[in-house]
Amino acid sequence: MEPFVYQGTPSRVVFSWGALATLPEEVERLGARRALILATPEQRALADEVARVLGERAAGVHAEAVMHVPVSVARAALDTAAALDADCCVAVGGGSAIGLGKAIALESSLPIVAVPTTYAGSEMTPIYGLTEGRLKRTGRDPRVLPRTVIYDPSLTLSLPAEVTATSGMNAMAHAVEALYAEDANPTVSLMAEKSIRALGVALPAVVRAPDDAAMRSRALYGAWLAGTCLGAVGMALHHKLCHTLGGTFNLPHARTHAAMLPHTAHYNHAAAPAALARVARALGGREAAEAGPLLFALNRALGIPAALAALGMPEQGLDEAADLACRNPYANPRPVEREAIRALLGRAWQGAAPA
Numbered sequence: 050m051e052p053f054v055y056q057g058t059p060s061r062v063v064f065s066w067g068a069l070a071t072l073p074e075e076v077e078r079l080g081a082r083r084a085l086i087l088a089t090p091e092q093r094a095l096a097d098e099v100a101r102v103l104g105e106r107a108a109g110v111h112a113e114a115v116m117h118v119p120v121s122v123a124r125a126a127l128d129t130a131a132a133l134d135a136d137c138c139v140a141v142g143g144g145s146a147i148g149l150g151k152a153i154a155l156e157s158s159l160p161i162v163a164v165p166t167t168y169a170g171s172e173m174t175p176i177y178g179l180t181e182g183r184l185k186r187t188g189r190d191p192r193v194l195p196r197t198v199i200y201d202p203s204l205t206l207s208l209p210a211e212v213t214a215t216s217g218m219n220a221m222a223h224a225v226e227a228l229y230a231e232d233a234n235p236t237v238s239l240m241a242e243k244s245i246r247a248l249g250v251a252l253p254a255v256v257r258a259p260d261d262a263a264m265r266s267r268a269l270y271g272a273w274l275a276g277t278c279l280g281a282v283g284m285a286l287h288h289k290l291c292h293t294l295g296g297t298f299n300l301p302h303a304r305t306h307a308a309m310l311p312h313t314a315h316y317n318h319a320a321a322p323a324a325l326a327r328v329a330r331a332l333g334g335r336e337a338a339e340a341g342p343l344l345f346a347l348n349r350a351l352g353i354p355a356a357l358a359a360l361g362m363p364e365q366g367l368d369e370a371a372d373l374a375c376r377n378p379y380a381n382p383r384p385v386e387r388e389a390i391r392a393l394l395g396r397a398w399q400g401a402a403p404a
């Protein structure tokens with residue numbers, strides 16, 4: 050057996066259809082009495098419903114979350130938390146709302162209860178992201194790991210097909226990178242493979258039939274496993290590239306992950322053949338070299354645009370993106386070489402198949 054280190058995260062996870070109803074007792078379990086509810090502006094109605102469920106334990110609603118957590122947005126939320134004398138945050142929504150909760154916790158150490166409504170998986174990680182100007186800074190800090198996560202698949206029924214598909218592929222990316230992480234271990238790899246299998250079946254099903262309760266639960270289960278993987282082991286080339294494209298060029302997060310994953314998986318297949326063979330097998334293939342093409346085919350089956358160009362990436366930015374991605378690269382099975390990365394970005398920009 051290869052030597053390894055496995056360290057789980059201390060989050061408490063409640064997973065069931067209708068689990069939102071357990072929120073009051075979960076907030077009480079933390080000893081909290083004044084919860085600040087966080088959401089994006091468009092999820093205000095859901096945040097108000099959460100406040101109703103919480104009753105007297107709701108201190109207020111702050112529905113100003115924005116993707117990539119601009120530092121100005123974080124500062125405003127911190128001021129609201131202080132003004133309301135909040136003793137915990139309830140972040141309801143996708144990674145943007147949860148990311149705002151993390152920004153508050155990073156400064157205040159307030160406990161977070163996360164109620165995810167997408168498959169991004171941020172609720173299961175001690176990773177935060179803050180964006181200032183054109184640069185996104187990410188880091189790991191135990192203070193930002195949500196203490197409790199309430200997964201209620203009924204809250205994902207309203208996800209549009211495009212978000213369902215791309216957010217699901219964001220989760221897929223966490224699981225794929227966990228299999229070849231520098232600190233990969235048998236426990237996380239088992240979860241990663243299970244996640245890829247679950248998402249590979251559930252995502253096409255819920256894109257076809259958004260109200261399929263069983264498949265919505267399986268998709269969210271896959272996302273939980275993927276987020277757990279992301280929280281437990283390091284990220285590699287794929288996440289570095291997506292943070293660069295998201296933070297510097299403000300590309301949409303999940304759609305960028307989906308478009309890039311076939312290419313980054315293929316980039317690493319020869320350097321991490323066992324890991325990419327597990328990806329391929331989980332998607333119905335056999336060999337490591339099939340993983341990238343199978344992910345590319347899954348994107349197509351989910352109706353996800355293949356080309357970075359369609360996401361607003363300027364062609365003249367590809368050189369800068371390659372330079373930034375190669376500066377302080379995350380550990381990766383294959384050396385991150387500037388020309389190879391620029392060629393990868395070129396294929397992704399065009400929407401060509403991985404090669």
Ligand SMILES: NC(=O)C1=CN([C@@H]2O[C@H](COP(=O)(O)OP(=O)(O)OC[C@H]3O[C@@H](n4cnc5c(N)ncnc54)[C@H](OP(=O)(O)O)[C@@H]3O)[C@@H](O)[C@H]2O)C=CC1
Nearest residue numbers: 089091116117143144145166167169171174176207302303
């Ligand atoms: N730190 C970490 O470990 C991780 C962080 N992230 C971060 O999270 C963000 C991306 O997360 P993601 O969830 O993709 O992005 P968002 O939170 O922006 O949600 C994605 C889309 O889903 C919509 N949506 C969310 N919930 C519902 C709902 N219940 N019904 C209908 N639509 C809904 C949002 O609409 P609307 O905007 O209108 O609410 C938005 O259009 C990025 O900032 C990324 O960096 C992602 C993964 C891991």
Ligand SMILES: O=C(O)/C=C\C(=O)CC(=O)O
Nearest residue numbers: 148176177178187288291
């Ligand atoms: O890229 C991901 O999906 C994972 C991590 C982040 O997004 C970091 C952040 O919170 O911005």
